[in-house]
Amino acid sequence: MTMFVPKVKLNNGQEIPAIGLGTWKSTPEKVTQAVKDAIDIGYRHIDCAFAYGNEEQVGAAIAAKISDGTVKRNDLFITSKLWNTFHRPGIVESAIRNTLKSLDLDYLDLYLIHWPMGYKEGNDLAPVGPDGNIEASDYDYVDTWTAMEEIQKKGLAKSIGISNFNSRQIERLLEKAKIVPAVNQVECHPFLNQRPLIEYCNLKGIKITAYSPLGSPGRSGIKSEDPVLLTDPRLEAIAKKYNKSPAQIAIKYQIQKGNIVIPKSTTKSRIQENFNVFDFDISVEDISVIDTFNINLRLIQPWGSSSHKYYPFNEEF
Ligand SMILES: NC(=O)C1=CN([C@@H]2O[C@H](COP(=O)(O)OP(=O)(O)OC[C@H]3O[C@@H](n4cnc5c(N)ncnc54)[C@H](OP(=O)(O)O)[C@@H]3O)[C@@H](O)[C@H]2O)C=CC1
């Protein structure tokens, strides 16, 4: 029996399952089984990106689960993202077509601009310039957005959105946009709860997808002095009270805030655990307690990009 999963309504009426499976750092060897397991468990939303280097293997799982009759294409919600080296408006369509080919799909449910920062075009996903930093391109994300609008008009993606955009960048984008982004996908967890950005996006009709909702444990870029979300004693105490794990509390926290959440795992028992969050609610009082954990701890910082003209994290939100 498949568990009922709440959906979040986007500004164009499309509905997105509130929980999806993340796939960053899911190795090509493991991701096919992980996505198959997730679909068997009841996930209907998969978060992908060209930059994760595993879209073909994700696509193989989707094809297998459609061909064995577990799901139909329109039961699934598949997101992917335009990488920074493809910001030139003239190549946006070929970038999504390339992703669709890898995923073995003829449309995406949601296509996001992965970052507001364009990088130098070419085969290198992280081109390094003479100064040792990322080599930027001059493309303005506002013009890239116009090309994204064409993608939606052509039916290659049912919805379009953004990722890692700050409020000023959204404001600027909205001055020219004909289509309001459906989603802004950003880092969001109790140590970085993004309250001001969420309030801003709510006013504009933009939903938030929370990435790294578990604090991305074990990722190599995390500093040893950074606090670890899943072993925080205050989160552990709340988890114990509900007879749930800290990961389940961190996931349900996002869902109760009205956000979409995309925990990653390639471990079947954790894929299941992360999905088992619909048989309880965190009380309003405990949600307020978790709100106090915020320390604006940003764990995901793109390497070598902090001097980019469109680096998003110098603004307050
Ligand atoms: N738009 C963007 O710029 C970004 C988007 N993302 C998206 O968000 C997704 C999630 O973020 P991500 O950074 O991967 O981090 P998460 O916060 O989802 O953490 C993933 C890590 O937690 C482990 N884990 C999963 N479930 C549990 C559990 N129940 N108990 C203990 N450990 C657990 C996983 O291990 P294991 O797999 O070994 O089980 C993995 O190491 C990404 O995969 C990607 O799809 C992420 C970063 C940036």
Ligand SMILES: O=C1CO[C@H](CO)[C@@H](O)[C@@H]1O
């Ligand atoms: O989604 C993400 C994870 O992978 C990318 C690069 O490999 C990151 O830049 C990005 O934030």
